[in-house]
Amino acid sequence: MPPFVDHDPLAAAMRPPPDESPDARALRLAREAEARKVSQTIDESIRLERQRNKKKRIVRVLLLGQSESGKSTTLRQFQRIYTPTAFREERVHWRAIIQLNLIRSVHTILAALAPAPPPPRPPHHTSPRSHTRTLDSGFDARSRTSRHKHRARAAPDPDPDPDDWASDPDTLAFADDYDGGASPPWEMDGPSAGAGEDALDVDALALRLLPLRHVEAYLKARLVPASDDPPLSQRLPLNVSLKEIFVRPGARPASGGQDEEENQRVIWECRDDLARLWGSERVRAVLRRRRVRVEEESGFFLDDLERITALDYMPSDDDVLKARLKTLGVSEYKFQLEAGDQRGAEWRIVDVGGSRFQRQTWVPFFDDVDAIIFLAPISSFDQPLEEDAKVNRLEDSVLLWKSVCSNKLLANVDLVLFLNKCDILQRKLESGIQLSRYVRSYGDRANDMETASKYFRGKFSAIQRVFSPAPRKFYGFCTSVTDIQTTAGILASVRDIVLRQNLRQIKLA
Numbered sequence: 313m314p315p316f317v318d319h320d321p322l323a324a325a326m327r328p329p330p331d332e333s334p335d336a337r338a339l340r341l342a343r344e345a346e347a348r349k350v351s352q353t354i355d356e357s358i359r360l361e362r363q364r365n366k367k368k369r370i371v372r373v374l375l376l377g378q379s380e381s382g383k384s385t386t387l388r389q390f391q392r393i394y395t396p397t398a399f400r401e402e403r404v405h406w407r408a409i410i411q412l413n414l415i416r417s418v419h420t421i422l423a424a425l426a427p428a429p430p431p432p433r434p435p436h437h438t439s440p441r442s443h444t445r446t447l448d449s450g451f452d453a454r455s456r457t458s459r460h461k462h463r464a465r466a467a468p469d470p471d472p473d474p475d476d477w478a479s480d481p482d483t484l485a486f487a488d489d490y491d492g493g494a495s496p497p498w499e500m501d502g503p504s505a506g507a508g509e510d511a512l513d514v515d516a517l518a519l520r521l522l523p524l525r526h527v528e529a530y531l532k533a534r535l536v537p538a539s540d541d542p543p544l545s546q547r548l549p550l551n552v553s554l555k556e557i558f559v560r561p562g563a564r565p566a567s568g569g570q571d572e573e574e575n576q577r578v579i580w581e582c583r584d585d586l587a588r589l590w591g592s593e594r595v596r597a598v599l600r601r602r603r604v605r606v607e608e609e610s611g612f613f614l615d616d617l618e619r620i621t622a623l624d625y626m627p628s629d630d631d632v633l634k635a636r637l638k639t640l641g642v643s644e645y646k647f648q649l650e651a652g653d654q655r656g657a658e659w660r661i662v663d664v665g666g667s668r669f670q671r672q673t674w675v676p677f678f679d680d681v682d683a684i685i686f687l688a689p690i691s692s693f694d695q696p697l698e699e700d701a702k703v704n705r706l707e708d709s710v711l712l713w714k715s716v717c718s719n720k721l722l723a724n725v726d727l728v729l730f731l732n733k734c735d736i737l738q739r740k741l742e743s744g745i746q747l748s749r750y751v752r753s754y755g756d757r758a759n760d761m762e763t764a765s766k767y768f769r770g771k772f773s774a775i776q777r778v779f780s781p782a783p784r785k786f787y788g789f790c791t792s793v794t795d796i797q798t799t800a801g802i803l804a805s806v807r808d809i810v811l812r813q814n815l816r817q818i819k820l821a
């Protein structure tokens with residue numbers, strides 16, 4: 313057996329040669345000292361980097377709310393404010409979505425003009441009578457329980473004391489027993505409609521607008537990637553409408569190229585007919601009578617025809633915020649705060665799909681979240697849910713809010729409430745739509761914006777107070793998240809609220 317030799321090849325290689333001259337030795341020592349200095353500098357920078365990483369906080373914000381409540385629009389506002397260059401560069405990708413939104417509005421109008429009598433209650437808006445509440449609207453059993461309680465107590469509509477209404481969340485009652493009669497009987501076009509206007513040959517017009525169908529088919533095929541197999545329609549519950557467009561997370565609308573220019577050319581060629589259709593008083597009168605309020609639908613661009621149909625059309629910031637693209641799945645947006653005390657803090661904003669069949673995907677994100685921005689579109693008091701026409705959208709939002717407030721996993725999470733779509737609410741109230749016809753507990757309060765927003769604030773705040781497992785502060789904002797000016801200020805306040813809470817938790821840890 314050979315004797316054990318303590319041999320370190322590295323040490324052997326580093327060892328100075330036995331016959332080293334004094335000059336060579338001095339040179340070697342100088343080199344070694346220099347190398348040590350470099351190494352120390354590297355060590356120090358690694359140490360500082362570790363320290364910085366420790367200090368660097370990651371703030372997680374989850375956007376929740378029913379479908380079309382404005383979650384993705386809020387996310388786009390964050391992107392517009394915090395990563396403006398990337399946002400600007402992305403605008404081009406939204407042209408295809410806006411083209412599709414425009415074509416969808418045209419379909420809605422043409423369908424409403426079709427000679428066959430449509431059903432007495434068009435799907436977009438309901439009379440109060442149709443709000444029979446049959447389905448579970450939350451994502452856990454608790455919401456069901458609270459809803460039943462809510463229903464039982466709502467029936468006689470107490471609310472006798474005008475000063476006390478805000479303190480009891482259960483007094484928010486919807487008009488499910490309203491006997492209707494308010495729905496105007498179906499009328500055929502009256503002689504006064506569009507008097508003085510040349511008759512509009514709708515069939516001929518629809519024929520000339522047919523190329524838009526090809527643009528639509530082309531864009532849809534392009535937006536839903538070919539790898540999407542099996543087709544989306546097979547993977548979704550059968551009762552889910554596919555009439556809205558959506559893309560899977562990660563997939564983004566293609567842009568540029570000859571095909572897209574060709575699509576824009578087709579739209580440009582249809583511009584006069586589009587203007588004739590939307591500009592016709594006769595058409596407007598039929599839409600009014602049939603209670604099709606296409607201008608209140610998401611992604612409505614017919615008022616901007618001249619700009620949108622231009623050959624060189626490029627979406628503006630406002631267009632991107634107004635465009636409608638339904639979220640399917642989850643997307644995360646990261647950005648870093650560049651100024652202030654929290655410089656370098658990383659924000660991660662998670663946007664989820666809000667339709668009922670997607671809500672079970674929310675729960676895994678409850679685990680590690682610092683704050684939730686919950687969007688309740690309060691303008692939706694007269695609309696049914698897309699997924700279930702028997703359910704009132706506002707009521708669905710209220711029940712969802714109850715579920716979020718009462719969820720134990722979220723007990724220590726800050727909730728920020730956006731009572732959203734205030735601009736639409738204001739327009740509806742000003743047009744004479746009576747809130748109390750749909751929200752019975754609203755009673756005989758003034759049908760104006762100030763009273764209505766105060767009313768909803770009170771109700772949502774009371775729900776939070778009563779249903780939260782532990783006391784938490786109420787942060788409520790009346791928002792129109794498509795509005796650039798007002799939203800910038802609100803998001804700055806939200807940032808401060810979330811950062812304060814984040815700092816508090818770090819100190820407690």
Ligand SMILES: Nc1nc2c(ncn2[C@@H]2O[C@H](COP(=O)(O)OP(=O)(O)OP(=O)(O)O)[C@@H](O)[C@H]2O)c(=O)[nH]1
Pocket residue numbers: 377378379380381382383384385386610611633634635636637638639640664665666667732733734735736791792793794795
């Ligand atoms: N007028 C107006 N439109 C809004 C407002 N908030 C959102 N919208 C529009 O409403 C539509 C729906 O908004 P989204 O942000 O896509 O809704 P979402 O909550 O992400 O919906 P899902 O992805 O289906 O869950 C878009 O066309 C928005 O431009 C608002 O405050 N006022």
Ligand SMILES: [Mg+2]
Pocket residue numbers: 383384385637638639663664665666
């Ligand atoms: Mg969305």
